[in-house]
Amino acid sequence: MIDGLMxxxxxxILYREFLRFFQQRARFLSALVRPLIWLLVFSAGWRQTQGLxxxxxxETYIPYEVYMIPGLCAMIQLFNGMxxxxxxxxxxxxxxxxxxxxxxxxxxxxxxxRLFAGVAVSLLQVYAxxxxxxxxxYFEFLELDIAAIGYITVLPALILCGFMLGAxxxxxxxxxxxxxxxxxxxxxxxxxxxxxxxxxxPLWRIKDLSYTFYQFCxxxxxxxxxxxxxxALHGQFYAEGALVVAVTSAIALGLAIYxxxxxxxxxxxxxxx
Amino acid sequence: xTDTLSxxxxxxxxxxxxxxxxxxxxxxxxxxxALDEVSFQVLPGQFTALLGANGAGKxxxxxxxxxxxxxxxxxxxxxxxxxxxHGSKALAPLGVVFQQTTLDLDLSVRQNLRxxxxxxxxxxxxxxxxxxxxxxxxxxxxxxxxxxxDLNGGHRRRVEIARSMLHQPKLLLLDEPTVGLDIQTRRxxxxxxxxxxxxxxxxxxxxxHLMDEIWDEDHLIVLDKGKIIEDGTVKEIxxxxxxxxxxxxxxxxxxxxxxxxx
Numbered sequence: 003m004i005d006g007l008m009x010x011x012x013x014x015i016l017y018r019e020f021l022r023f024f025q026q027r028a029r030f031l032s033a034l035v036r037p038l039i040w041l042l043v044f045s046a047g048w049r050q051t052q053g054l055x056x057x058x059x060x061e062t063y064i065p066y067e068v069y070m071i072p073g074l075c076a077m078i079q080l081f082n083g084m085x086x087x088x089x090x091x092x093x094x095x096x097x098x099x100x101x102x103x104x105x106x107x108x109x110x111x112x113x114x115x116r117l118f119a120g121v122a123v124s125l126l127q128v129y130a131x132x133x134x135x136x137x138x139x140y141f142e143f144l145e146l147d148i149a150a151i152g153y154i155t156v157l158p159a160l161i162l163c164g165f166m167l168g169a170x171x172x173x174x175x176x177x178x179x180x181x182x183x184x185x186x187x188x189x190x191x192x193x194x195x196x197x198x199x200x201x202x203x204p205l206w207r208i209k210d211l212s213y214t215f216y217q218f219c220x221x222x223x224x225x226x227x228x229x230x231x232x233x234a235l236h237g238q239f240y241a242e243g244a245l246v247v248a249v250t251s252a253i254a255l256g257l258a259i260y261x262x263x264x265x266x267x268x269x270x271x272x273x274x275x
Numbered sequence: 276x277t278d279t280l281s282x283x284x285x286x287x288x289x290x291x292x293x294x295x296x297x298x299x300x301x302x303x304x305x306x307x308x309a310l311d312e313v314s315f316q317v318l319p320g321q322f323t324a325l326l327g328a329n330g331a332g333k334x335x336x337x338x339x340x341x342x343x344x345x346x347x348x349x350x351x352x353x354x355x356x357x358x359x360x361h362g363s364k365a366l367a368p369l370g371v372v373f374q375q376t377t378l379d380l381d382l383s384v385r386q387n388l389r390x391x392x393x394x395x396x397x398x399x400x401x402x403x404x405x406x407x408x409x410x411x412x413x414x415x416x417x418x419x420x421x422x423x424x425d426l427n428g429g430h431r432r433r434v435e436i437a438r439s440m441l442h443q444p445k446l447l448l449l450d451e452p453t454v455g456l457d458i459q460t461r462r463x464x465x466x467x468x469x470x471x472x473x474x475x476x477x478x479x480x481x482x483x484h485l486m487d488e489i490w491d492e493d494h495l496i497v498l499d500k501g502k503i504i505e506d507g508t509v510k511e512i513x514x515x516x517x518x519x520x521x522x523x524x525x526x527x528x529x530x531x532x533x534x535x536x537x
Binding site: 006007010011013014015017018021022025026096097098100101102103104105106107108109263 | 341342343345362363364365366367369371373375376377378379380381382386389390391392393394395396397398
């Protein structure tokens with residue numbers, strides 16, 4: 003049951019996450035610059051060759067940048083989820099995690115709160131990115147064609163996807179013993195997740211090119227996150243995507259809670275004396 | 276649910292509930308036994324020094340008391356509430372200072388303490404009051420807006436002690452808190468913690484291998500190879516062993532114990 007202590011603690015965890023985020027200006031800038039480079043350079047270069055025929059949720063031909071936007075939103079959340087898990091490993095190595103784990107809060111609540119704080123930061127990044135993209139549309143550098151309501155209907159999808167990507171990162175962080183090992187893990191997670199998905203190309207086009215690659219994309223939960231955001235940005239609900247993302251979130255969170263249990267995850271990291 | 280252990284945790288002579296009660300706790304790392312049937316109590320207002328060489332089992336014991344490790348055998352109760360029946364809520368009366376710095380280096384002293392106060396559920400106005408009180412007691416309030424990264428080791432340690440006292444814990448656990456500090460800072464911290472025990476009735480469990488941090492009136496527990504080999508006041512232990520100092524006692528006990536095991 004959620005009590006007053008939990009509400010204050012959640013506020014405390016959010017407070018620290020935002021303080022750290024705003025102090026790490028490079029993190030904020032890179033979170034924005036990375037998708038903007040993709041949007042401006044990649045999509046501008048390909049828009050002449052990659053115009054896409056109508057398919058759900060689009061009702062007409064769309065320029066390539068319209069197609070890319072949901073994938074880039076999900077990319078921001080993917081990087082943020084991994085950044086949060088990196089921060090968990092850093093906290094574990096620096097001892098800050100011990101401070102959290104020795105409070106009278108249930109361990110599941112601590113992990114869910116950390117996750118929630120990570121999602122909140124990712125929302126800030128995504129909306130900052132969308133605002134800049136809107137600015138480019140306004141001055142006719144891009145044609146984004148997102149209705150005003152889309153910025154609201156996308157919020158629940160972003161929350162759900164943020165939870166999934168954060169929970170995956172958290173489960174991953176429990177298995178990584180040292181900070182130095184995490185860069186390698188990120189390369190094996192972030193890039194395959196992003197590229198073997200519908201973030202850059204629609205599934206029907208991938209299917210035309212390679213059925214095997216298409217199958218890999220359909221096994222990737224990130225594909226469902228991208229599609230969930232895509233439909234939500236256009237005011238539609240993608241039930242299959244929501245289900246896959248919710249189930250993946252629950253499994254990843256369950257694994258993280260299991261791994262951070264005092265009798266399991268942290269046992270190996272204890273100092274003997 | 277009534278905690279069945281609460282009666283057992285009451286000290287018979289003083290009828291006080293023990294701040295911490297440890298009953299028959301054992302712990303293994305694989306086949307290696309790190310703690311063997313460890314039992315002791317710390318009463319409110321008592322400064323207890325837990326003395327042991329490296330590898331004696333001190334850090335394992337502290338990890339069990341702070342619930343970083345699960346307790347597979349035996350019972351640990353804090354202020355009469357066992358982990359088995361109360362889970363993480365039993366940690367509420369506990370303040371901890373870890374051997375390693377656990378502050379966020381890029382945040383200020385105030386931001387670090389505010390964060391911790393929220394984790395402990397303190398309302399803002401009360402938290403601000405306690406931040407001022409605890410830092411002032413350690414002559415650190417004037418540095419409240421400095422970043423932790425800009426403080427030296429002694430000042431960081433003082434901030435950690437202030438943080439551990441924010442929520443007015445009944446039990447304060449300190450894991451070799453003076454390691455790496457100069458003599459003057461060590462003296463300030465040792466005196467401050469002794470005064471907390473005496474004046475504020477806080478039970479203190481202080482692990483160390485530095486004999487000069489232990490005073491004659493302190494409660495002393497000597498841990499060797501996972502077993503408690505002495506438990507009493509420093510005076511009692513000195514008299515029993517016919518020694519003049521704690522370091523003599525410690526050395527002779529360890530030598531005797533090693534000979535006994537040969």
